[in-house]
Amino acid sequence: MLISPPFLPAPTAGESDEAYLNRAMLCGEPGDGFFPISFDLNWHGGTHLKAPLLAGKVLPVRAIADGKLAYFRQPTPVDTADDAPLNYGGWTDNGCIVLRHETEIGEGESSKVVFYSIYMHLSKISLVNPKVDMRVYRKDIIGESGKIYGVPNKIHFEIIADDAQIPHLFGRTERELMYQTKAGRTDSCWGDMHFYLPPEVIGYSQPAANWTDQNSAGDCLARPPEDLFVRMHYEKGQCVLSTYTLEGKCIGEHKESEGFEYDLFEIAGSRYPACPSAGYEMLRFGRVLGPDSLTPANAAHWRQVALPTGVAWFNLNASTVTCFSDADFPHWLGWKLIDDDTDEDSHCQSPYLRALLKLDEDPLFPPSRSIVEISKSPDFKHAPAKPEEDHVYSKSFRIKKHNQEIIQKEESRKQLEKCVFKFPSEWGRENFDTRYGWLLSDSELGPAMPKIDYNQLKEHQKAMAFWEDAGLKDIKAKHWHFPPKEFIHVFRKCGWLSGEELTQLLPTSALRIKDSNLVSEGVTLSAVAQQNIGDLKRPLNKALQKFLVANSTLRMAAFFGNATQETQWLGKMHENNSSAKYFPWDGRGLLQLTWPGNYVKYWKFRGRKVPSPLVSALTAAHKSADNTGSNSHLADSQLTPKGLTAEMIRWRDDVEKKPVDATNSAGAYWAWTQAAKLADKSPVMERVVKESGGKQFVYYSCEVFGQVAATVNFGSPVHDVTKINKVNGIIARNQAYTNALVVLTEQMNFPDASGKISELPDPFKARRQ
Template sequence: MLISPPFLPPRVSSQTENQWIDTAMPGGEPGNGAYPVSYKLSWHGGLHLRAPARSDGGVEPVGAIADGIVVYRRGSTEPPAAPTPEAPLGYQGRTSDGVVVIRHETETGAARQSSIPTRVVFLSVYMHMHTLRATVQPGRRIHRKDELGQAGYIRGQPHQIHFEIICDDANLRQLIGRDSGIVQLTADGRSDAIFGELYFHLAETTPVYAQCPPRIQSRPPGGAPLGEELIVGLRYAEGEGTESTRGHAYVTKYRLAGAPLGEALPIPDAEYDIYRHATEISEAYPANARPAPSAVFELLRFGRVVGPDPLVPVDVPHWRLIRTPAGTGWVNLNAQGVHKFSDADFPHWRGWLLITDIDGDSLCNDATIMRAVDVNRDGTITADEVHARLDAPAIQSFLKTLICKLPTEWEAATIEGRRGWLKTPSPSNPKPLQEEQFARLRSHIEALAFWQQANLHLPQYNAEGQPVGERALPNTHWHFNPREFIRAFRKCGWLSLPELARLIPRRISYTQHGQLRTASNVGQVSRAAATTRLQAYALHLNLVARKYGISSARHRFAHFFAQTIIETDRWQVVYEYGRGAPDRRIPMAEYYAAFYGRGIMQLTWAGNYESYGQFRNLPMHRGAYVDRRIGVDSNHYWCDPTVRDADARILKVAGIPKRWAPRFDPNVVETDAFMACDSGGFYWVRKYLSKSGAEININRAADDDFSPRTIGRVSVLVNGGGNGYYERQAYAQYARRILLDTTEVGATQDYLTPRNNVTVRVDYDEPN
């Protein structure tokens, strides 16, 4: 899911992701458009957000939060001058009535060993728009960050919108894995969607050790019981933080009620070094009983195995240092009885609770919320109590992660049933509305209502998660705090096929050696062609990017995908042209020959194939190889065997070839879609960043500032830097604009590259 806030102010380098989201979505304070209740305990299904100010004196426009289809539009009917207080749109101050509703269809993952993605559909509602762009029309496709218009007035306050995110029961199950209750701790959480922080439920009898036990011992003697039931959280930095902490992991201990116990314990460079640690753990076992490093990698990355390689033995330990009442201690997060979850489960210990309105009116009477605001626990909630409690930071924190099933406030036919209680005095409503006042409120709501005209529909799903038709969205449906919804799903790097297809540029255009090379009618890639090319690989590409921590940070995926574009000739092939035949343009081809480049990163040389086979524990091959250059007793070079002079001219061949058989057939790296993608992720995370071998993982390089210099370094690490250097620069910048939160809108943009000071011109036009 590719998602962003409706306002996109610039992000300064010192801001964290959470700080930037708060800056981009200000507003929604208690008594002024808070979620999910007002000072009168009236349900409020969205947030009132203020458009952030711009440096030019204006304010940020309202943008689409994700790709989607406009399903409803109503332009503002405000008169040129502010309406009178008696007018429907003048009630309690000038209020704008422009509205846009967008239907978003995307994915958040896929079930284990399944080709069925977890599809989700939800609606975003932008209310109180002052102006709408003419391009925003029902039925028209819109992209994330596309401008919708300008925020309007809410009760006399300018530059504000009411913003909602809503869905039905079926799509709530797709989004959070359930539509009632809390996460059950008796089994692992969902495996179709896994993102964000990982969680491990530990029983009070879980043994804790003062020193880290041997790598392969799952329950050595001498441990002391934990003494309390709790949750351990494991979070990878995923490129966030300072230059020295972007690859860290952090271990936090939580009570079941959700309160963290002490500061998180950092593990320096733990994310960058998962491959190295997985290999070390595997090699600690006897040679004839080693678990596949690939499976151990997933154990460290997700806390469990979610890919095709089984973990054998199943009790490979996952040791982590946690805080204990006595200080710190080591626990095995893969011990029997430990169940695993992630932020994709929307767990209750992080505050995610489902609330259902019982009687269908707009007055909150939910027992969970009532207990939170009833200060003296006397069962009677006064207006003063409500004000005091809703202003308390702890209560605001509690309310923001409630997912509430409420009636819409935008339906005209149900105003009396939803709002009639405002005419009745109560402790929380000591000043009820008189009939004349209620009539004015009614006319105000009627002027803003749009529900009947919108006729919104959402898909339903069968037990396998496949859409089986649609039905109209009922007027009572699920609401999220929009700020927290966006915050949560920005951790999900999984992209739908249409989102992936947008990343392939429609045409090539760049400046090289002072001349503009514009392939305006050569090599064009239509949207349909891009979709077709990625169709067989989209699922596997997502699985691999998630596994190797590439998609969890969108700047990493921009680098990664840009490299695959040229390695696969814009996703037309997953093999090297020429297939290793002697070629004067590629002098090394005669040495790697049958071990020519295959997969989305063109794995080349027998040595790299051998390492990939060892990583996956691929079985030995029996019978003939597809490429007849490989035989039962044929010998091949593991790496470049040549000795060269300062000008890279070959002086002699000094390497000694070795026999390949009976290792696996390298042809599967081309013909198996998962291996084609997985081999690319494998290469990415095990790549040495320097000859010293001290640092590995191209994510480490990609986490530097997104610049031509960094793109150049990543390109050199992938390909040596010679083939398609300038195209790689252009492709990375193209992907950056789509994936990141930049707001450039020009059809072209120039970037000065560090190699020969060549300017690359990136063409952002997107024809059909």
């Protein structure tokens, strides 16, 4: 799933994703569009967002993910009459769009997900000829923000899903993870890894002498004083292990050696020599998810963990340690499912939430007493009709102030920001009295609302309601509401690409040399490419997760900028060039392996045995073929007497024919060449204009990507950057990279002919189905 915020301010180099989202999603404060409740304890299913400015202009509203238009309503023309329903408390725009998103966050049926995004209070709908079920793509401009109670440039933004989607999206239906008895899901595993450390696990002064051994000979330094949790985070070469309590308090942090992530291929080989591929998964996921096996099966995973008493070595693969990922939404990081408000009204009666915020702690209003009982109590007195701030002796005022103070506390907001709640939609028209009738009775917040005010509110709400009109399929009026910013933040770590998203990574045209001139040719989505996308999707996504490519959109763009070009737009998994000097060890797979040394390196990574005499023979044959330009030295008939077996020839062919090998060989090559180190650098796009054959051609180049391309094509980056131009198909690779940046990232800076910066390259045509 690829997902973005509904506003896209210009990116800042080196900015964290959290910081970017904080700029992009200026969320409502308590009392002003806060999720999930207001001061009067009314459920609020989304959050109010203030549209950011760019160069003094208000940013448009965009689709957060690919989807279909499920419902739209053009905004009502502004009517400033006092009795206009939408002028209640100041003009409120009621333009609305609802998108239905159906995508994937992992493998198999259990990871296919459906959710809806709601964009309310639009002053304009920007979609051309909108129709229900029309395709809408991530980052498409869908509208303009409007007014909420007279305040301009705001929208109400909401993300919702039905009961059936919760186990798919969240991985569970229980409020919290059963972390002591079972590990997390494996069908969807992405982002950071998390480990439960029970008190009986021992921390040592050093790891085992043999990294795979379960017990260390070192001194026992510590045991966890309570249930603790370790988060393992990889980013830009670094690996950080942070230690948390069950309440989510971070009590320690340990950083692995500099460049640990970039060196992961070598580290896996040294710690798990019998099968480095399985060891790599242990270091990445904390468990083995692929087809390769650990040797021994219970091999240890030694890591240094910070405790309040100091750092100690723990085996994170011990029998009582359980492992999770961000896809499990760990509750010690705040993620909880809350469904304990059993009535159908809009008034929050969730015992869990009320206890969380200590809303019932006022001794005059113990939770055992009903609202009606409280209102009839002889000590319940309403202050005279004065401005509310003067009601200092009014219980209603005091309780409301209590609620405000609690909800406004940073600690309370932190506890709420990752909770997912089930309650009725506020956008229904027909059940208004069911949801809001409680306002006509004395409540914990004061006396009943006058009937005339209630009727005005009812008309105002009816003017904004749409639920019955929308007729949304596969979701009921009472459904799950996700914290919008946190939902987007966590799923931006997912990186699992659907078939449609993979298809978009193919550019619509590409430049190549023909008869010494540049020509532009259309890139068609061939039947073979479609078949390959279907066959490769699952193992490719797993490989992107395993080799930490999916952790970064810049890494993915650099990966696909090479892979789509190398495979002739996903049309060929085998170069099959019998005249090449390295044939039959010619290019196979997604990042096409060439020369026998790369095949052997991949085989050994997978735990396959290759005799030393054969390696020597292959090395000598490689040298001879390179010197003479003849592939006769590499012929299978020349090598079979020296140890090349039919099984090895099948292994070589598997890189073409088996999707798991086609994708894992590409990931392994990416890892051992440390291409990520180059891809992590901030790209600067340069507009290139070339005259050829009396025509002018425009494309974009990037030195950072050029070095990744050199690493893929040559095996290492180049010292002389002018040699990047010698990379095979470098112009087409640049075009594929440019297209991938547009598909995968938020916004890049592309200079146009006048030097003005644009979010899209010139020219550009997106691939649409």
